[in-house]
Amino acid sequence: MAKKALITGLTGQDGSYLAELLVEKGYQVFGLVRRSSSGNLDRISHLSDKVQILSGDLLDQSSLMDVITESSPDEIYNLASQSYVPLSWTQPALTAEYTALGVSRLLESIRRCKPDARFYQASSSEVFGQPDESPQTERTAFRPRNPYGVAKAYAHWMTVNYRQKYGLYSCCGITYTHESPRRGTEFVFRKITLAAAMIKLGMSHDLKLGNLDARRDWCYAKDAVHAMWVMLQQDKPDDFIIASGETHSVRELVECAFRCVGLDWENYVSVDPAFYRPDEAVQLIGSIDKIGKQLNWQPQYSFEQLVELMVDHDLKRLSEK
Ligand code: NAP
Numbered sequence: 255m256a257k258k259a260l261i262t263g264l265t266g267q268d269g270s271y272l273a274e275l276l277v278e279k280g281y282q283v284f285g286l287v288r289r290s291s292s293g294n295l296d297r298i299s300h301l302s303d304k305v306q307i308l309s310g311d312l313l314d315q316s317s318l319m320d321v322i323t324e325s326s327p328d329e330i331y332n333l334a335s336q337s338y339v340p341l342s343w344t345q346p347a348l349t350a351e352y353t354a355l356g357v358s359r360l361l362e363s364i365r366r367c368k369p370d371a372r373f374y375q376a377s378s379s380e381v382f383g384q385p386d387e388s389p390q391t392e393r394t395a396f397r398p399r400n401p402y403g404v405a406k407a408y409a410h411w412m413t414v415n416y417r418q419k420y421g422l423y424s425c426c427g428i429t430y431t432h433e434s435p436r437r438g439t440e441f442v443f444r445k446i447t448l449a450a451a452m453i454k455l456g457m458s459h460d461l462k463l464g465n466l467d468a469r470r471d472w473c474y475a476k477d478a479v480h481a482m483w484v485m486l487q488q489d490k491p492d493d494f495i496i497a498s499g500e501t502h503s504v505r506e507l508v509e510c511a512f513r514c515v516g517l518d519w520e521n522y523v524s525v526d527p528a529f530y531r532p533d534e535a536v537q538l539i540g541s542i543d544k545i546g547k548q549l550n551w552q553p554q555y556s557f558e559q560l561v562e563l564m565v566d567h568d569l570k571r572l573s574e575k
Contacts, residue, residue, distance in 0.1 A: 257274050260329070263331075265296075267437050268333045268432075270301070287310070310358065332375050333530065336405075339403075343493070353402060354412075375425070377428045377429070389499070392494065425492055433571075435564050447568060450515050471499070472557060474558065499539070499540060508523055511564075
């Protein structure tokens with residue numbers, strides 16, 4: 255019989271790639287989707303006949319219990335959250351409701367309705383905040399520096415606690431930034447690759463950025479969701495860092511994106527201090543030793559390949575308009 259998986263955050267970047275992966279692997283896939291008056295199914299429209307959508311919200315415990323009872327999943331992937339760090343400063347309480355307490359509600363629903371389901375929690379490198387070591391490992395202390403990171407740290411420890419207290423198969427993937435053509439344009443990687451494509455096509459003329467020397471550990475969302483699935487196939491639940499294991503600066507990203515469209519970035523890019531992030535995280539780089547050794551996972555796409563595939567995607571999409 256086909257395995258069943260429930261994905262929260264199905265309509266998001268990771269949810270859509272994970273659904274594709276699980277459908278390919280022969281799973282029966284259910285997605286928890288909250289109601290939206292304007293529709294939010296763009297990223298999964300190509301999967302509409304392959305994924306069963308169930309209505310629910312991380313803010314509503316009874317909806318979570320109903321969805322878990324109805325789908326009776328073998329695996330549950332919690333990818334839903336308020337995922338944009340700057341917004342967590344203007345909506346800190348709502349961020350905690352979704353990203354922290356939402357996970358409590360979900361874990362409690364699993365414990366009551368389907369305690370043998372395997373659970374993946376989307377933890378984040380933002381739990382490390384201003385880390386005191388680099389690269390970070392699964393043992394690095396959490397020092398979150400924004401409401402999003404604080405909420406993710408709470409969710410992380412609740413997931414670990416439900417494993418220890420109730421014996422749930424629950425584990426956390428501490429993902430570093432991961433990108434794709436389905437990433438929101440408010441995130442700097444997509445903002446840059448999209449701008450390079452638009453400037454090439456004459457649809458825009460310049461690009462304003464913050465700190466060009468900021469460095470990030472970026473990988474491809476498809477690589478990240480593969481790691482999530484591998485984590486739930488192990489005999490014992492455990493927590494792993496999911497990252498590329500290397501950092502690149504925003505400057506390198508800009509150079510690479512504009513090289514892909516045959517332009518000199520210095521003619522188009524200017525620095526605007528208004529875009530500096532006040533809580534700029536330093537030296538966030540994940541050690542992938544543990545996941546490499548124990549799960550034999552490593553990213554399949556390089557930084558340059560990721561930039562190129564995102565620029566190409568936007569060039570093609572915008573040219574078709
Ligand atoms: P995303 O594109 O922003 O998607 C977030 C998803 O959460 C959307 O499907 C959204 O639904 C859903 N959601 C938000 N609030 C909800 C609620 N109250 N009830 C039910 N669903 C709700 O995020 P992503 O990039 O795919 O990231 C997936 C997960 O990994 C998130 O938890 C994120 O915090 C974490 N993470 C991501 C990264 C990264 O670089 N992408 C790095 C570290 C951690 P709507 O469509 O209705 O808005």
